[in-house]
Amino acid sequence: MLVLPLSVVLVFSFGERAxxxxxxxxxxxxxxxxxxxxxxAFKNTLTLAPLGTLAALIIAYxxxxxxxxxxxxxxxxxxxxxxxxxxxxSILIRSYAWIFILGGQGLPALLExxxxxxxxLIYTPFAVTVGIVYGYLPLMVFPIYVALDRLDKxxxxxxxxxxxxxxxxxxxxxxxxxxxxxxxxxxxxxxLLMGEFLIPALLGGGKVxxxxxxxxxxFLQSRNWAFGxxxxxxxxxxxxxxxxxxxxxxxxLSATREDVSIM
Amino acid sequence: MRxxxxxxxxxxxxxxxxxxxxxxxxxxxxxxxxxxxxxxxGRALNNPFVMEALxxxxxxxxxxATLASILGTLAAVGLQGxxxxARAIFDAIIYIAVMIPGIVIGIATLIALVTVFDVVNPxxxxxxxxxxxxxxxxxxxxxxIAAHTMFTLALVVLIVRARLQGxxxxxxxASADLYAPPFRTFRLITxxxxxxxxxxxxxxxxxxxxxxxxxxxxxxxxxxxxxxYIFSSxxxxxxxxxxxxxxxxxxxSLVLLVIAQLILxxxxxx
Numbered sequence: 001m002l003v004l005p006l007s008v009v010l011v012f013s014f015g016e017r018a019x020x021x022x023x024x025x026x027x028x029x030x031x032x033x034x035x036x037x038x039x040x041a042f043k044n045t046l047t048l049a050p051l052g053t054l055a056a057l058i059i060a061y062x063x064x065x066x067x068x069x070x071x072x073x074x075x076x077x078x079x080x081x082x083x084x085x086x087x088x089x090s091i092l093i094r095s096y097a098w099i100f101i102l103g104g105q106g107l108p109a110l111l112e113x114x115x116x117x118x119x120x121l122i123y124t125p126f127a128v129t130v131g132i133v134y135g136y137l138p139l140m141v142f143p144i145y146v147a148l149d150r151l152d153k154x155x156x157x158x159x160x161x162x163x164x165x166x167x168x169x170x171x172x173x174x175x176x177x178x179x180x181x182x183x184x185x186x187x188x189x190x191x192l193l194m195g196e197f198l199i200p201a202l203l204g205g206g207k208v209x210x211x212x213x214x215x216x217x218x219f220l221q222s223r224n225w226a227f228g229x230x231x232x233x234x235x236x237x238x239x240x241x242x243x244x245x246x247x248x249x250x251x252x253l254s255a256t257r258e259d260v261s262i263m
Numbered sequence: 264m265r266x267x268x269x270x271x272x273x274x275x276x277x278x279x280x281x282x283x284x285x286x287x288x289x290x291x292x293x294x295x296x297x298x299x300x301x302x303x304x305g306r307a308l309n310n311p312f313v314m315e316a317l318x319x320x321x322x323x324x325x326x327x328a329t330l331a332s333i334l335g336t337l338a339a340v341g342l343q344g345x346x347x348x349a350r351a352i353f354d355a356i357i358y359i360a361v362m363i364p365g366i367v368i369g370i371a372t373l374i375a376l377v378t379v380f381d382v383v384n385p386x387x388x389x390x391x392x393x394x395x396x397x398x399x400x401x402x403x404x405x406x407x408i409a410a411h412t413m414f415t416l417a418l419v420v421l422i423v424r425a426r427l428q429g430x431x432x433x434x435x436x437a438s439a440d441l442y443a444p445p446f447r448t449f450r451l452i453t454x455x456x457x458x459x460x461x462x463x464x465x466x467x468x469x470x471x472x473x474x475x476x477x478x479x480x481x482x483x484x485x486x487x488x489x490x491x492y493i494f495s496s497x498x499x500x501x502x503x504x505x506x507x508x509x510x511x512x513x514x515x516s517l518v519l520l521v522i523a524q525l526i527l528x529x530x531x532x533x
Contacts, residue, residue, distance in 0.1 A: 006367075008375045059271065066268045079268075086275050088520045090474045092490050093509040096497050097278030100285070105295070137275065195364020197477055202497065212366045212477075219370060219481065232370050 012229035021223030031230035041214040049193035052132035060140035068148035087138035095202050102127050123205030131199040140185040147181025183250045211235050286506035303507040316492040327411035328468035335419025357417045369481035372410040402484025410482045415468035426460035459530030466523035470516050
């Protein structure tokens with residue numbers, strides 16, 4: 001039931017646009033030859049999706065660490081639930097809240113009172129990145145928390161007993177042990193970001209758009225289904241390639257780690 | 264470190280708090296708080312467009328969650344019996360279903376449905392007598408229900424299967440030993456034991472469907488659901504009325520999800 005619609009997209013991508021919008025069957029690679037006209041959307045997606053993922057990771061890791069390693073077990077569950085609760089509520093509503101905060105009468109007005117005038121935040125790549133980090137942070141915290149929570153705390157004690165500074169313990173023990181959580185979190189967030197439409201539509205103001213926005217435009221406004229399908233097929237291909245390369249990298253990373261631990 | 268965590272929580276809750284706060288503003292402006300008032304809630308609840316969108320959302324969410332629960336449970340129970348490579352393929356398909364971005368599902372469903380309509384509609388027309396108005400399938404509530412059912416089905420399968428794996432095989436074996444036919448074992452033993460998981464799956468599917476914007480955007484045709492209504496209102500400019508609707512939607516989703524989690528938690532303890 002899922003394979004069928006996806007193969008229909010593939011078939012459509014070889015067709016042509018009907019004069020009145022829609023689709024007529026054909027076998028042409030014309031749509032794929034046209035792909036460079038949507039290069040900006042692919043560029044934006046392929047820069048802001050990894051950047052947003054990285055930003056989410058940097059912000060999520062210390063929080064996950066604090067929750068898993070440093071927090072009293074009594075409070076752990078409650079604090080973790082508090083991280084996830086926003087994720088349960090509508091992303092549409094949570095994203096548009098940032099229009100207030102980043103818009104003229106929000107943060108920029110606040111910055112003006114301290115002397116910084118004319119700062120423009122809304123409808124910039126920055127706004128889209130903030131929206132992304134905000135929307136997907138819980139999804140990043142959770143897997144890292146799970147990985148760190150499973151970590152045997154005696155290992156950390158052993159490390160400091162052997163004279164390691166807290167920093168060395170973190171780099172040599174904690175961080176490698178949480179790689180799997182980092183990998184899962186990054187992959188989840190990255191995959192979802194590749195198809196993102198709402199956040200760039202609301203916070204990018206037509207200037208910072210993703211492939212998702214190009215797709216909505218092609219399917220619902222210009223009704224060029226054949227070209228839209230080619231863009232969708234390309235998006236799926238890019239996703240498959242990046243995710244495969246990424247998985248390879250991660251498994252190599254954890255393989256070398258095991259070599260080190262055997263030594 | 265503590266301060267840092269606190270800051271992250273502030274980051275997570277500020278936008279939600281702002282929406283809730285401004286929904287109580289007495290003025291027209293969405294960015295200035297002009298005294299406390301609940302009038303925007305009244306305005307939202309008396310707006311016929313909002314009510315129509317809400318009605319559509321509720322119907323779609325209820326029907327698709329019901330279908331997904333029934334089909335998903337059957338699929339999960341059926342999958343229990345399958346072993347080996349076929350099982351691995353089904354598992355992969357289910358994980359893919361959860362991983363694929365909503366936008367791709369939306370497009371794929373739109374195209375697949377239109378293709379089906381193109382085949383079925385001339386056929387339907389050929390069955391009807393000349394000159395009469397034959398029924399024609401088009402995008403709308405049924406296509407929305409179909410798309411949401413397909414998407415949430417995987418969710419139900421995952422939840423129900425997790426519960427099935429936790430069940431003791433001895434229970435159904437004992438039932439079979441006592442000469443219960445397979446269906447009676449299912450009805451009297453398995454079903455009551457997995458009922459909490461099915462209910463939780465239903466509530467999760469309901470919330471997913473109710474909150475979904477992107478799939479609905481593609482397949483709703485000229486129908487409106489609440490998220491589509493909110494999205495187009497934001498385009499025209501945020502008002503305290505939109506904030507009031509948003510606050511109510513967030514609260515409703517939250518209550519449903521908390522109930523779903525509580526049901527899952529309690530059934531795990533037993």
